[in-house]
Amino acid sequence: LDSGTFQQVRRLLNGLQPVEIAHLLESSPPPSRRILWTLIDPELEGEVLQELSEDVQLQFLRGMNTEKVVEITEGMDTDDLADVLQRLPDAVIQEVLAAMDAQDRQRVEQVLSYDEDTAGGLMDTDTITVRPRVTLDVVFRYLRRHDELPGSTDSLIVVSGKGEYVGLLPLSKLLTSSPNSTVREVMSTGLEAIPATMRDTEVASLFERHDWISAPVVDDDGIVVGRITIDDVVDVIREDADHSLMSMAGLDEEEDTFAPIHRTAPRRAIWLGINLLTAILASSVINIFQGTIDKVVALAVLMPIVASMGGVAGSQTLTVVIRGMALGQIGRSNINWLVSREFFVGLINGMLWALTMALVAGWWFEDPIISFIIAAAMVINLLTASVAGALLPITLRSIKIDPALAGSVALTTITDVVGFFAFLGLATYFYA
Amino acid sequence: LDSGTFQQVRRLLNGLQPVEIAHLLESSPPPSRRILWTLIDPELEGEVLQELSEDVQLQFLRGMNTEKVVEITEGMDTDDLADVLQRLPDAVIQEVLAAMDAQDRQRVEQVLSYDEDTAGGLMDTDTITVRPRVTLDVVFRYLRRHDELPGSTDSLIVVSGKGEYVGLLPLSKLLTSSPNSTVREVMSTGLEAIPATMRDTEVASLFERHDWISAPVVDDDGIVVGRITIDDVVDVIREDADHSLMSMAGLDEEEDTFAPIHRTAPRRAIWLGINLLTAILASSVINIFQGTIDKVVALAVLMPIVASMGGVAGSQTLTVVIRGMALGQIGRSNINWLVSREFFVGLINGMLWALTMALVAGWWFEDPIISFIIAAAMVINLLTASVAGALLPITLRSIKIDPALAGSVALTTITDVVGFFAFLGLATYFYA
Known part of the structure; x- marks a missing residue:
């Protein structure tokens, strides 16, 4: 880019509203993001910064020295300023506060005295x-x-x-x-x-x-x-709703879509590691039945179907229950009804697709025993999956573990283990 | 419940705000829901109805005759009334409109003339x-x-x-x-x-x-x-955010948490059926390699690990991209950067956990060939999963298919097929 084009981009960029500039920054990969930031008018920087999501905000704040932070935070709303400050080291917070006039400082200190996730951390102090x-x-x-x-x-x-x-x-x-x-x-x-x-x-x-x-x-x-x-509340609603979606894949709702490799890779590695452990656990169940598979190799072909169908049925139940919990609809008084509904839905759909699969397997391997075994295992696994999908989130919440985060891993472990165990266990009984 | 208790419940219930009554109804299984509804003061029914989610609203409206609908919709806001009417048969709509005064009728007809998912369908007509x-x-x-x-x-x-x-x-x-x-x-x-x-x-x-x-x-x-x-917009934001979460499990964002069995089972059956097809597809890949598994049964033990890790890595990428698309951050200009970041994240994490798994497999089966095969297959599958997780949603959107709905099924199919093919294919090459 020659310097003429730069001037044009700069003019275009600073003609936008701060919230639009923030959206543009969030939609840009890190290299363009850094260039765009240098092109923003210094007097707009503060306003743009407070519109950015937590993760992206932090990336820019990390690159600033204390004077710059003091300069940029001038004229921010107290609640936004407090949000920004909470992400900085204590020494920087003190310097920013020292640079403010007494009244503003007192207001920010009041907001800072409350946890970020409370009404106090969310509030604005300019009231009439x-x-x-x-x-x-x-x-x-x-x-x-x-x-x-x-x-x-x-x-x-x-x-x-x-x-x-x-x-x-x-x-x-x-x-x-x-x-x-x-x-x-x-x-x-x-x-x-x-x-x-x-x-x-x-x-x-x-x-x-x-x-x-x-x-x-x-x-x-x-x-x-x-x-x-309401504008601050809308952000909470959006984050709250994103929380279930992102947590179920082991991600953070504040995650920057365009986070660089060195930040993305380690965050995801942990989740993959946990899943590797559960996958090994499921494999060790298969390991028990090596002898049976050696006799009837068709079992190896069909066993992933049993596990997969259980996983899908369970994740449907899990998602409904986690959403219901987020909406405050599910408590002790109605969980029994919910579990029993899931039991019957699991039973009906388990029987439906087990019958279908029995016909497919019968035609495929021309063996009525394998048809019966896969049908029985599917019914067992879909029933288990449905009931576990309903009970797991409630159980996890009661021991203070986030159901959206831990629920899907725990559920997959259950459906894999039960699926393989039921299918290969039945096979061992009938073919041994 | 004796009639004295009923009177008490009725008093308690009607002492609540309509929005709280609606929340209570939504948090109740169908049997209690029907009883609670009969206890609500007739003059509150309209207000409660308009606070209910679409799915639950419809359940009550279905049970009413036209006179009741006319009576209950009196005094509703035009936008809420239009929302309710849109769910009713044409004949009922005409009768409700006929019962209104000319000005109100004109207003409602104006809102009805726009699609429910547009600004016109969302608007209120009482402006100053x-x-x-x-x-x-x-x-x-x-x-x-x-x-x-x-x-x-x-x-x-x-x-x-x-x-x-x-x-x-x-x-x-x-x-x-x-x-x-x-x-x-x-x-x-x-x-x-x-x-x-x-x-x-x-x-x-x-x-x-x-x-x-x-x-x-x-x-x-x-x-x-x-x-x-803003209050109507907040509902849109909530539904929009719920859409990705619910769709990824093949569910509708308007789904009633306490829908009865005969409504829940058929809805979920379709999704399970689609997944059964993709699971059979994955199994037919395994079927090709029956001979190899017959020779080395340990392959059957380890193969689910390769598929599972690919599925997890892919769903992480898919979730990030789907959320980014819902936030309007992802377009043609930045998708290349995103795909290449996912490629490298997949490569790094693939190598990390492939190495780990190679050590585990080596210790487990005391066979360096199987260690090498599972490591190579995991790297291939995690790379494929990451790139597919990024490209799939964009591709699906460009052919007008909802990525949140179809993305997870399509991705699992890819990671299963590629996982089994890479692992068993390599094994066939080395052991044949």
Whole structure:
């Protein structure tokens, strides 16, 4: 690229919105990514950075010295800034905080004091609060003193003299009520404030169920410390939904699509290693039955079918249950019904495809015994797979292991072991 | 349950918000679900119905006669009502429309005229519009004539005399500007209106990127026909994210977790049948090499390991690529980089675990040839799996097949066939 083209790309790039530049960076392989970053206007860098996903953000932050980090984080929202800071070494955090004015520093420190995955870590501290006893007319005059309201402000927070949460004054109420009414008369008190320690996924499900746009956050004493807005909640919902998908393949939901080889390879190697162990375990089951296979080599041809069908049936059940758990639908009261439904679905589909496979095997090897053996093994394995697929996630969750991550490995191990054992075990009985 | 307990449950149930009742229904197996439904206050039924997921909604609607449907849909939002109607037979739709007043009917018919998966199908028709030449003071007086504003109203839509979209007047601008300014002076014109025919996933990604709360929808002539609000977009985002997870197991993202056996079994049977075909295909590869297995039975013990490791490596790549495609990150310009990264990651991890497996096999069977064969086959299969995992989704998308649905089946077929062929083929060469 000659320098003229560079100038053109630079102009094009900086004509985009920060969120679009961030999307472009995330869609670029590392080499182009580094070049693109150097072309971004320095005053846009902070805004672009806060739109990037965690993994990509970290890659750029690692390459910066402390002064650069201080410079780039100026003017970020407190919640985004806190997110960025949490990924940096302590020494850098201290320098960034030292460079801020006292009020901002206090706000960021407050957000930093909460875990990233809680309401406190998600909240923004720029709230507009009003007292219950003032009239709406006073509120109107107060608002006009602002140049603009904080983003996603759909209601003002009504607080007592001590700063305790009292209620909400939706802008739509403010605009449709008489200016002579007091805040107390028109405010809504139905919505309870969110405790700063609530898990972010729980916050997301509250927003999702109640169609909120923003909600106040309070500390242990009921004092308003910030507010959460729907745009941050949407990110939580997206990550939460991606979590099951990515975890089931042993991946992280924050994984950068274009992570370089030296970051991708080691992450995946661990997962492959775990799977190698379970595959060896399944093989050692086959090993027990070497003698039988030696007698009837057709068994070696057919045995992967039994394992594979169990794996597929089990993963269907597992996926439904993991999604249901993520949506908060599955608990102790309904798990029995679910397991029994899966049992019968496994039984019906097991018998259907076992019969089909028996006919295929009979035609293929002209041996009614092998037809019977593969049919019986398939029914056993599909039944086991369906019940295990339903019970595993619940069991894993109760011992605090992420079902989305460990469920698929554990299930494949079960369906392989049971599949090979049932098929080759039956064969040994009939052919021995 | 005696009738006293019933009364208690009924009181408890109807004390909940409609959205919570809906969640309770979705978390209940069909028998309790039917009982719970009969306990809901008739005036709450409509609100509860519109909060239910598609699949569950349909189950209740199927059991109602037309009068009941007419009664229950009174007072629903136009977009939710249109969603419900789209699932009913034409005759019922006509009767429900006939029972509505002319204005409401026209609104619903307008939404119904668009596909459910487009901006038009997602939009609400209750908008508040203002003219550019009036002063904010007039807007204030106009708003005070309303009892309340439509839900999620964060801005008023500025339209010309013909109803064409001109710009947006954010409530926060309205509240912070001088009442003597005109709408034209303070309105934002930066946001382009959404065409009614835009796909809902595209709408969702616009909302997500720009942190919108609501956005105007226009028809082909630029006339404002409605607006889309973030709460409906959140549902699209959730479904969109669930789509990849559920499709990879051959399931539908709208699938009811507690669907009864007679609905679950046939849906899953089809997927199992497709997988049986691919498993038989893989077995027929093994069948070619019966003679070799007969000679060296250890091959039968080890061959599932080669196939399994390929499957795991491939599904990791597939998941990353499918997620990247759903996020709109992957296109023609970066696919080459991605395929080559996957190639090298597959090569590195293939060699790592092939070496490990060679040592295990050498110790297990005390045969250096089998060690070499399994290592070579694993490298070949992991390389194939990684490259196929990256190329498959792109190829499937280009021929208009959903990669999330077809990708995992196609990939398993490839990794099984290549795995067995490489391992047994090499063995035949060395042992024959």
